[in-house]
Amino acid sequence: MPREIRLFNTLTRRVETFRPLEPGRVRMYTCGPTVYNFVHIGNLRTFLFEDVLRRTLAAFGYRVTQVMNLTDIDDKTIKGAAAEGVTLREFTDRYVEAFFADIDALRVQRAEHYPRATEFIAHQVALVRRLSERGHTYVQDGSTYFRIATFPGYGKLSGLDVNEVKAGARVDADEYEKEDVRDFVLWKAAKPGEPAWDTELGLGRPGWHLECSAMGMALLGESFDIHTGAVDNIFPHHENEIAQSEGATGRPFVHTWLHAEHLVVEGQKMAKSAGNFFTLRDLLAKGHSPLAIRYLLVSVPYRQKLNFTFDGLHAAAAGVERIGNTLRRLAHTPAAAGEGALPAAAVEEFLAEFDGALADDLNTARALAAVHTLLTRVNQALDAGGIGERIRAGVEAALARVDAVLGIVPSVESEGAGDAEIDALVAERNAARKARDFGRADAIRGELTARGIVLEDTPHGTVWHRSA
RNA sequence: GGUGACGUAGCCAAGUGGUAAGGCAGGGGCCUGCAAAGCCCUCAUUCGGCGGUUCGACUCCGCCCGUCACCUCCA
Numbered sequence: 001m002p003r004e005i006r007l008f009n010t011l012t013r014r015v016e017t018f019r020p021l022e023p024g025r026v027r028m029y030t031c032g033p034t035v036y037n038f039v040h041i042g043n044l045r046t047f048l049f050e051d052v053l054r055r056t057l058a059a060f061g062y063r064v065t066q067v068m069n070l071t072d073i074d075d076k077t078i079k080g081a082a083a084e085g086v087t088l089r090e091f092t093d094r095y096v097e098a099f100f101a102d103i104d105a106l107r108v109q110r111a112e113h114y115p116r117a118t119e120f121i122a123h124q125v126a127l128v129r130r131l132s133e134r135g136h137t138y139v140q141d142g143s144t145y146f147r148i149a150t151f152p153g154y155g156k157l158s159g160l161d162v163n164e165v166k167a168g169a170r171v172d173a174d175e176y177e178k179e180d181v182r183d184f185v186l187w188k189a190a191k192p193g194e195p196a197w198d199t200e201l202g203l204g205r206p207g208w209h210l211e212c213s214a215m216g217m218a219l220l221g222e223s224f225d226i227h228t229g230a231v232d233n234i235f236p237h238h239e240n241e242i243a244q245s246e247g248a249t250g251r252p253f254v255h256t257w258l259h260a261e262h263l264v265v266e267g268q269k270m271a272k273s274a275g276n277f278f279t280l281r282d283l284l285a286k287g288h289s290p291l292a293i294r295y296l297l298v299s300v301p302y303r304q305k306l307n308f309t310f311d312g313l314h315a316a317a318a319g320v321e322r323i324g325n326t327l328r329r330l331a332h333t334p335a336a337a338g339e340g341a342l343p344a345a346a347v348e349e350f351l352a353e354f355d356g357a358l359a360d361d362l363n364t365a366r367a368l369a370a371v372h373t374l375l376t377r378v379n380q381a382l383d384a385g386g387i388g389e390r391i392r393a394g395v396e397a398a399l400a401r402v403d404a405v406l407g408i409v410p411s412v413e414s415e416g417a418g419d420a421e422i423d424a425l426v427a428e429r430n431a432a433r434k435a436r437d438f439g440r441a442d443a444i445r446g447e448l449t450a451r452g453i454v455l456e457d458t459p460h461g462t463v464w465h466r467s468a
Numbered sequence: 469g470g471u472g473a474c475g476u477a478g479c480c481a482a483g484u485g486g487u488a489a490g491g492c493a494g495g496g497g498c499c500u501g502c503a504a505a506g507c508c509c510u511c512a513u514u515c516g517g518c519g520g521u522u523c524g525a526c527u528c529c530g531c532c533c534g535u536c537a538c539c540u541c542c543a
Binding site for chain 1: 470479480483490499502503504539540
């Protein structure tokens, strides 16, 4: 039996105990990138929330099937391809590839499916047909619209009163004519020079919201457990998905809706004009480590606004370092006889708190606090006389679980080994130290430091590793 | 105008009725030939402000101040 988890459902505005439709199995749909550009750290915050969600569910014993769409047909991709004079596919392929490279760098686990909107045109057309059969649509100037007046539940996710949504400066930005400004387009009539599909709906292309309904239902079923995105998706995107999906099937579309808060940079909304807009690539180019970025983005619970700062990034890097240092000490310190200075209860308490925090609507800040408390106890025990073999294995297993869920544990495995030249320098330095020739010893250490090698003289000998 | 968040130490942040987790930064100390790593001590008599409820409130209620988000491009 999987462990229970409590999640805040946007639909009910409450933290609820999560119950999958099929016991032990979770089907989740996560809104993915529009592939017209490199993803920025705000996108990444959301993807990382989804990654921690799927990892937590898996660690808790659920079998997870995750779908993440790749939006490769919309105004932005069309514009981008046209601007460069390449086909839509060539243009979007580039950013799909970049997207995968970026999430790989951040250790995001792959979803089971990454459907592209352009590869599910038939499903989208079929969905519109079902909506038409049930009287939810109308056609105007070759485009097909969803008439929200036919869907009584409209507004239930966002809590917006549709009657309050009035035509104004911000409404009806798109050029297509609608019967009612609140209606949204399902199928857009072709415009000259734009990609179009010749279908029973006429020559055109799918509207923005259609792909998620069609692909979600195609890959996960007409009703599934979880649908996620960032808060700005609540309205109109997810509201419209519900209308489209439930309008077509007459069944509940999604049981639990989860939304990640936005991130701000140095307290300001991230915007290109403000000069605080960062892609992953920007940060890596500045020399920040992917693991530190991941740690920072994961350290604030997903429903909290995250203030991304360079101070915070340095703190995150320090946090990652501390985990690695402790793991390294643990590996290099000989095991104590028997239980040693760390009681087995310390590990058990940690696991209970760590899992408890995650089960509480993914409270990653609390989970991380538990990790640090464990690290302190481990270091105390290491100072106090060592840790027994069995307990040490328990600590390592616990940190492996931390890594399985949060993905923030640096690898110390292959460090400090297999480099005969460095080993020789270390040996030479130790000979100098023994001879009390500290000038020579420090010169060697200085040289190694310049090469990015960190030395540690422990009671059990000198160990070295490469600085992060 | 409508709807909804948030305001805890220098910074990030947990807690949400029982007397303030954790991390980073800072100060002092131990260890070390010196470092590195680690450990110890220290760092909010107080949780935006003012009232109220309560034996007791950071936690509940009211008002006020401030910051922010969404209201059909937006992760």
